[in-house]
Amino acid sequence: MINQPLPSENPRSTRLHPETLAVTAGRPEPVADAPLNPPVVFASTYVGAPDTDSATIGYGRYGNPTWQALEEAIGALEGGRALTFASGMAAAHAVLELVPTSGVIVIPYNCYLGVAEAVDRRAARYRWQVRRVNVADSKEVLAAAQGADVVWIESPTNPTIEVADLPTLGKNLPSKSLFVVDNTFATPLLQRPLELGADIVLHSATKILSGHSDVLLGAIVTRGDDAQTFEALDAIRRSFGATPGAMEAYLALRGLRTLPLRLAQAQTNAQVLAERLVDHRGVQRVRFPGLPTDPGNELARRTMSGFGSLISIDLPDAKTADAFVEGCSLWVFATSLGGVESTLERRRRWSGELQSVPEGLVRLSVGIEHVEDLWADLAQALDRGLPG
């Protein structure tokens, strides 16, 4: 299993649908009485081999059979080669390591807070020029990309749920800019950025890919023909040591097996809830690309195979939003997202959250519970906030 071929070379992975790959990818060759699925392997130390080369693991910071199984599965779903990390942020920092001193980086106005903070911190130290863009405006992104070393796009964005035109960006971005797409919200089931011209796909596998709110894990995927970027990121992981735990990799792969089912149910729930939230007079705005009124609707229809399981709603102010979150009981008040459990939070409760995110914005991560139970809980909490 350690030396299994890359997903792209693996005859079992090429023509299969994502639903099948999610179940089969990363499994060892079937051998009588061997476990069907890869077991969790705890090892810092491997027995030495006479020739230390890339065919051997060598040491626990360089590789692990359980990571490799998960990497095969994520790589097969995204259509590239995956490297897993201790967290989404560890993966993000590995990518940021590729931006040179005095480099130019393009990032979204609205994107995951931790990424925005990491860019700002490095920008000061390495004299980067940071250009912030609205990801939904391709002209703006393409103009900012001139001379950029890295163009970092998140789509849909966290927490404002804006959609970028990945096919247009992939076709028109300068070839010398590294095109990075944080695909955490869409997952490879809804869009595969590497096929659209991205050089690097980033995941917080903590979220929807793992799906059970019990794992911190990150992943980077590069194109099968781009050994240079893959090797650069592998070298960074080896050196920085932000490696995943074997248990985490095991749990993530186990979670990934049901990703298509979980996402399908969560997405169906999200569509129903978004349509009802639009009609509720306590809600000022619903941000969900599955609504015909959403600015991202036409684009998402054209470029994604689904609208995802994240909805953000704008309530009048922080006080109303906090009372709404507190008024829910089935929906769990929690940061993070993408679990089987529905969770919600007012994003600006974090003092570092970007000022462009409205004070009354509540992000809802829709789970797989019965949609009527989810709606009943939201509706009673919203109704309570209405002036009597």
Ligand SMILES: *Cc1c(COP(=O)(O)O)cnc(C)c1O
């Ligand atoms: C959570 C998140 C991250 C960071 O991932 P961690 O696993 O929490 O380190 C990066 N990007 C997006 C879009 C996220 O939602």
